[in-house]
Amino acid sequence: MIRDITIGQYYPANSVIHKLDPRTKLVGTILFILSLFLFKSFAAYAVATLFLAGVIWASRVPFKFMVKGLKAVMILLMITVLFNLFVIPGTPIFHIWKLTVTVEGVKTAVFMAIRLVYLIIGSSVMTLTTTPNELTDGMEKGLRPLNKIHVPVHEVAMMMSIALRFIPILLEETDKIMKAQMARGADFESGGIIQKAKSMVPLLVPLFISAFRRANDLAMAMEARGYHGGEGRTKMRPLQYHRQDRIAYLTMIGYLCVMYAAKRIVGI
Numbered sequence: 074m075i076r077d078i079t080i081g082q083y084y085p086a087n088s089v090i091h092k093l094d095p096r097t098k099l100v101g102t103i104l105f106i107l108s109l110f111l112f113k114s115f116a117a118y119a120v121a122t123l124f125l126a127g128v129i130w131a132s133r134v135p136f137k138f139m140v141k142g143l144k145a146v147m148i149l150l151m152i153t154v155l156f157n158l159f160v161i162p163g164t165p166i167f168h169i170w171k172l173t174v175t176v177e178g179v180k181t182a183v184f185m186a187i188r189l190v191y192l193i194i195g196s197s198v199m200t201l202t203t204t205p206n207e208l209t210d211g212m213e214k215g216l217r218p219l220n221k222i223h224v225p226v227h228e229v230a231m232m233m234s235i236a237l238r239f240i241p242i243l244l245e246e247t248d249k250i251m252k253a254q255m256a257r258g259a260d261f262e263s264g265g266i267i268q269k270a271k272s273m274v275p276l277l278v279p280l281f282i283s284a285f286r287r288a289n290d291l292a293m294a295m296e297a298r299g300y301h302g303g304e305g306r307t308k309m310r311p312l313q314y315h316r317q318d319r320i321a322y323l324t325m326i327g328y329l330c331v332m333y334a335a336k337r338i339v340g341i
Contacts (some may be wrong), residue, residue: 082241084201090132091202095211097318101197101325109188112332116339124328125191125198129299132202139197150189157182200237209234214312235291239284240266246283250276323335 085091090098101176109121129136159169165229203211212230219226251259260272 078304079094082201083204084134084138086133086202088131088202090128090198092317093202093321094314094318095203095207096215096312097314097321098199098203099208099211099215101321102195104325104329105195106192108329108332109191112336113184114336114339115336116182116331118191118334120328120335121191125195128198132198134198134201139194139201143193146189148203149326150186153189154182154186155187205234205238208237210308210312226272242287243280243284245281247276249281250283 105121105125108117112118112121129139158174158178158181160174161175161178161181163175166174166176166179168174200208209230211229212233216224216226216230254275259275
C-alpha cells in the first residue's frame, strides 16, 4: 500500500509534457480539475477522458504507474461512492434493508467517482513530469503578484516543495520501519479496523522522530548555505514561456470549449 503512493515522485522522461513550463502545467492542472466540477454530464466526462488519455500518452509515463496511486485512496473512494449511493433522495430503484438506491444517487456516485479518479490522475501527471525545484519556481513566479499585498510567496512555494519532496522520503522510511518491526514479530495485517489502528501506534512514534530529525537536518543545511529567504535570489534557469507553452494554453482553451459544448449540446 505504501509503495503505491505516487504523489511527490518524479518520473524522468523526454516528453512534450516534461518540457513544458511548470506554470503551464500548474494552470492546466487547475483548469482540468475545475472542469470536472463545472461540467457535470457524461458527454463532458467523455471529453475529459479523451483529453486526459492524450496527456498521459504525451507524457510517456506508464499508465500503470499512475493507476498505482489510486490503490492508496481506494477505501476513501468506496466510502464516498456508497455514501452518495444511499443518501441522495430521488426516484427509487431498489431497497436494501432500510436503505434506498435512487437514480439520482447512482448518477451522483458515478460522477463523484470519476471526479476523484481523474483528479488524482491529473495531479499525478503534473507531479510525475515536474521536478520539485521546477514546481517551486513555477509557483513562486506564478504567485509573484501577491507579493504586493505582503503574501510570503517564496516561503509558501518553498514549504509546498519541501512537503512534496518529503512524501516519498517518509514513505520509504515508513516501509523500512514496518519491515524492521515485522521482523521482530509485529503484525500489521490481522484483526479488525480498530486492531489495525492500534498496531500502527508503534509505527508512528519512530516515524515522527525520524521526520523531526530530517526537518532539523534540512534547516541546519539551509542555514549553513546562507539561505535567508527569496529576497535578492537569482535563478540558474529563469522560467520563460516557449512555443510549446502557448500551444498548450490554446489546447487547454479548446478543451474547455469542447467540454462546454458537449454539456450544452448532448446534455447527458
